[in-house]
Amino acid sequence: MSSNSPPPTFQDPPEYTFPAHRLNTILRDSSKQPIVLVACGSFSPVTYLHLRMFEMARDYVRHNTDFEIVGGYLSPVSDQYKKPGLLAAAHRVHMCNLAAEQTSNWLMVDPWEAFQSYQRTAVVLDHFDYEINTRLGGVTTADGEQRHVRVMLLAGSDLIATMSEPGVWSEPDLDHILGRYGVLIIERAGADMDQAIDSLARWRGNIHLIHQLIQNDVSSTKVRLFLRRGLSVRYLLPSPVVDYIEEHGLYVDDGAPASAEKEKEKGKGKAKEATSSSLKVPS
Template identity: 40%
Template structure:
């Protein structure tokens, strides 16, 4: 239901197994991951410096994410990335959430006995939650640094939710890096088809059509109150090179 939020980074936190941070839509815990106990989900809206076409100001996206998760007991919004003046790579966001959010919370915990054996409270892990489109974007020249891809899949891991028409397993097979770390990439097939997308919702808003039931009521009210998605907002950053492409292309030339 949160696909209308452009450029958000959800993070799932799972105890005694995994913490999940992902790009794109946020899905609830799935039965495929029975060996994990999900304890938290974190949404991290990207900063304005990302320069994506049609990207509205970060403070609006943060508020919408907070409204969408207002009644959730396990999903929260982290504002660090959205407040940065420069665009931050996904790997740096993962590191931040791991070091600043999780390690600090678990640092200094005492060892307690459990069943006559010393029990070390498990520090949750972080995994990047994404769609197959993000997985396939790894192959776009200069969109990602190859070393970042390696560290993300090797040190954190991916939860990839795939739809009909996407062959995530084939893409993993054709990538040497992804294939090497395939045990750290979990592919989830979305059998219940959901064709809602942020693009379609923004288009409906531009045309004055109703988006009721497509987004939470509080979010719909906020969008309408501030007239967030219009023809003018859709042209924002038009002609501007996406931040990662601009940075990585420049670094490749040096």
């Protein structure tokens, strides 16, 4: 987007306010480039791995780049995304807020994407860029110099795999996401990144691969399956999220048994979870 381009227009959900209460508006190190991490995904439900991704990214940025993270956001996808197992946005946003507010001191949840029609990832990143740099004016150094904040996508390695598949993503969107913003990719078990990265060679300088030093393969899909079988998911998710799921009886009201005993008694088979190639962070 050139400096002569008109400002973008965005349709905000009713009573929407951009969350900035944890955004660090003063750059600690003036030699660094300020960045904000944005994770787009279903978060149905949010897991410890979703939160852990931000911590791994923060370690990577601190030790391997000239960036300084000034904020981190979870952006739950709209209900219009129509992904199997996708709980209503109100529940997903609330669980993300519980996880961010009660287990972190720097993460935030932006409901802008969740409470409207489906928005492409490129548009979501534009929204963050507009809110942080145009409306809030970016950040300042200790000396009062104004700095533009670079927005970067945070995702699992399976996202890069979909980006390297012909026809899954549009070329303009790939160029917008990887060229204008950039992405930090968290390695996931069993993913072959070399071939995927080779297919995206033109943007290689904006793709940062982060290896998991402690492997974690917890996924929302597995958590939903556990819940439908009546199995415990405690210590796989933040405790406030587990409490919320139990209080509202989530993920067990779709005809699947609410407990292992009921499953055995009724002789029902294992719940099957449909999956699809997502243009968001797969969950």
